[in-house]
Amino acid sequence: MDQQLAVFVKVAEKQNFSRAAEELHMTQPAVSQYIQALERTMGTTLLERSNKYVRLNKAGEIVYHHAKEILGLYTRMNDLIDDLTNNASGPLSIGASYTFGEYVLPHLIAKMQKKYPLVSPKITIGNTKEIAELILAKQLDVGIVEGHYDNKRLLIEPFANDSMCVVASPQNRLAQTDGVVPIAELEKETWIVRENGSGTREAVDKMFKQYRIAPKKCLEFGSTQLIKEAVEAGLGISLLSDWAIHKELSLGTLHIIKAKDLVIKREFSTVLSSPFQTKALKVFLEIIRENQN
Structure with a gap:
């Protein structure tokens, strides 16, 4: 069959x-x-x-x-049975949301390949909702998602905190001011946000609600890289992960806007559909946890 x-x-x-x-x-x-x-x-x-x-x-x-x-x-x-007698090896399908998948995961995969060269990772990048659905459909061994995600059919374990910053082009009016800007100034700007289902979008919506920010205009883009390019071009401002903007900050192409009393943090979590783990999956989870300690 x-x-x-x-x-x-x-x-x-x-x-x-x-x-x-x-x-x-x-x-x-x-x-x-x-x-x-x-x-x-x-x-x-x-x-x-x-x-x-x-x-x-x-x-x-x-x-x-x-x-x-x-x-x-x-x-x-079959993989689980093979693992009873063999070292960590074989295929490992990993799904990750955009921020973690594009800016952190490649470094973890490099570490895993150096230590466990017989593991063959396959990476799928999508927003939090898409990755969780693939885990539910048994199409991925493990998922890494952003923000709060709850599903009783999945095993969800937070493993890292992520700080988020409001960023703008160095030429933006808010970047020209010294020190902290009032939160009210943020809603005068065009905001560039991710699509619904994204962990980054969840963080933005939560920030808008918590700090009562009502932007005059929002543009919705489908990837973090596209948002960074748009912000650099002066199209608007955005809320992005610290992990996603290291290179741009060092090059001076993005500027962090410090707003009064504005602190945004979120969790990253691993998502599994079963407590049974292949050796390849176990060593990958170990590397994730070690990297955050």
């Missing part, structure tokens, strides 16, 4: 029997036989076929969704 599901998933993703057969190193008739066998087992057709395409029908969409989860669990089970 697992082979049938693997073949079905590949055909669904490639939308073509020939391309699926090529990637699976099988003949096209063999792929067709696996699909037909699975459809007999399910008692219904799963694919709409024509000379130009192969598409999932409604039943196929249901089977595809669950097949991905089943195959993920099957792979994880």
